[in-house]
Structure formats: C-alpha cells, structure tokens
Amino acid sequence: MAAPGSLSSVLDPANFPQVLKSADGRAHVELRYDVLDVNFASRFIRSPTAGANVLFLGSTRNNFDNRPVSHLAYQAYPKLALNTLLRIATEVRLKHNLERVIIVHRLGEVPIEEESIIVGISSGHRGEGWKGAEEMLERVKERAEIWKQEWFADEQNQSGQPAAIWKANKDTDQHGRSINDG
Template identity: 50%
Template sequence: MTSSEDQKTPTHLDPDTYPRHLTDATQNIHLELTYSPLNAQSALDKISSPAAGANVLFLGTTRNTFEDRAVAQLSYTAYPPLTLKTLAGIARDAVAKHGLTGIVIAHRLGVVPIREASIVIAV
C-alpha cells in the first residue's frame, strides 16, 4: 500500500510547478497566465513610457451569448511553457513591427464568469 504522499504527481508533470510569467526587460515585454482576475491598470503601468504618445488597452471579456446560445462562463486551460513561448513570439513580432515601447499580454486560466476579462493586452 502506498501513502497519498507517494501518489503525488511528479514535479515535471505538475501544472502548479510551471512558470506562468515571462518578462523580457530589454523589450519591455510582460506576459502572464493567471487564475486571478486581470488588472488593466497594472498592465498600463508596466508599459507606460514618456516616449509613447498613447497607450492602447484591449480587454476581452466573457459575454453571455455565443451563436444565439446562452453562455454561463468560460473555462480556459493551457500548457504554460508552450503558451508563454507562443505569446512571446507574438509580442516580440509586435514590438519589432510596430516600434512599440512595451507590451503586456495577460490571460486568465480557469473559470471566467460573464463580464470578467479573459485577456488584457496593453501597448
């Protein structure tokens, strides 16, 4: 008989051990995957620059319908290492192509109720 301690998921398979943040200070890129509500002001604070004449903020929220069907909530899952790698590529391309002074991409994981933000993108 094994104890419950012996049956724990190995560290390399445990999603709680995966990094959920990635920062590239040289390009002012900030990426986050979180189970907590997103903070738009925090995203703007990270990319605010005296060299930028404007900041743009996108909030993607959970709506109550999709294709004429009721929606109660959304639930997101991700493999954080691959997700962060993919988001980093998108962010670096955006910085290079558009001369951005910084970018934040924050995405919720888990259940996101109606009217709450699933994604915040600030440039």
C-alpha cells in the first residue's frame, strides 16, 4: 500500500472519484476511473428556472485518422486538474449566465463506445446553453491537466503489444495538425 500523500497514493484508482463543487453548489467537477454516470449529470444540471439542458458525451470511437483504435487511456494530475476544471466551469457559467454546469472526466482505460467526458449545462434559453457547453468543452481540452494516450490496433510495440501515442487532449491528425482548423 502506498504511503498517504505519495504520488502513487494520489493516483490510486481506489481514491476516486474525486469531486470539487463551487461554493454556491451550481458547478460540479469530477475525475473518476469507472464508467461515467450520465443520469447523475442530467439530474445535477436540472433547474426549475432552466428551459434548456445541454449534455455532451465524448465517447471513444474505434478509429482515428483512418487507423483502428483499440481504446484510449487518460492520466491527470488530479488536484491541479480538478481546480482547473472548477475554474473553467465557474467562468463559463458566469459568462453565459448558466444555471448549473457539470464536467466529469474519466481516467484510466476507456474502451470503444464508452464516454471519457461529460459536459453539461442548464440555462434559461438554448442559445446561451449551446454556446456555454461548446466553450466549456473547448477550454477543458485546451487547459485541463489531463493527458490522452491513444492505442492503435494496427501497430505493435517491441513486446508485441498494441502501440500507443500520447496526444494533446484535442483532435489532431497523425502529424499533429489540428483537425478542427478546417
């Protein structure tokens, strides 16, 4: 067993989920190793003053850049990542006048068709909701201290296991070019 406070203790899946909430209870962020709870996220963002609820689920697909993907794996610096996620959630909630916001990110291995991230918001109207949810997701991908490893089924390392590459937490092709730039 790892000593309390050691790096292996901080990253031990048994010490998750880890959660932070805003002082007013309107923002919830979470890191976890197990399957993400979409129903919890949906219940959290509901508000009697909200006419719009936006829930985004980022799922592992079986291919990327014309290559077969076997799974993804995520690592994070939990304390720093949680603080960054809460800052993002709070800033976006205030900027877009959102009722409630939630960000839940999975760590460890994420198989094909399972979610690695949930971003949810509630707002008075859909326009601010769509904008807020999109901005929150993009900020998470740009700023959160979460790293993605993509495992490819068509390549093996020296020990015969599927090969993996570390990627920025944003969509890039095999040459590192952003695929979101057009």
